[in-house]
Amino acid sequence: MELHIGIQNIARELTFDVDQTAEEIEAAVAEAISSNGIFIVSDTKGRKALIPASTLAYVSVGEDEPRRVGFGHA
Numbered sequence: 001m002e003l004h005i006g007i008q009n010i011a012r013e014l015t016f017d018v019d020q021t022a023e024e025i026e027a028a029v030a031e032a033i034s035s036n037g038i039f040i041v042s043d044t045k046g047r048k049a050l051i052p053a054s055t056l057a058y059v060s061v062g063e064d065e066p067r068r069v070g071f072g073h074a
Contacts, residue, residue, distance in 0.1 A: 001025075003041065005049070006057035014051075016043040022061045029059050 003025060005014040018025070018041060025041070032039035032053040039051045039059075 002062055004058075004060040004062075005039075005041070005051065006059075007051065008055050008057045014049060016041055016049070018042070019044055025059065025061050029053075029056070032056075 001018055001020070001022065003016045003018050005016070007014070020028075020041075028041070029039055031037070033056070035053075037053055039053055039056060040048060041051075042048045
């Protein structure tokens with residue numbers, strides 16, 4: 001699953017491939033925000049990002065889409 005994280009006052013977003021479900025990510029974000037804590041996410045390669053909840057702008061969770069190739073209509 002692909003995860004996009006926007007951070008306040010930073011132009012680029014963080015993108016991660018994660019093994020967690022959308023519900024697990026949603027629960028972790030909600031917990032971090034409600035406790036004014038840190039949102040921790042691990043990608044499929046074992047790397048971690050620790051983001052203070054107060055700096056989160058958005059978290060977008062979605063399924064991976066295969067890249068489209070060619071000129072035909074889908």
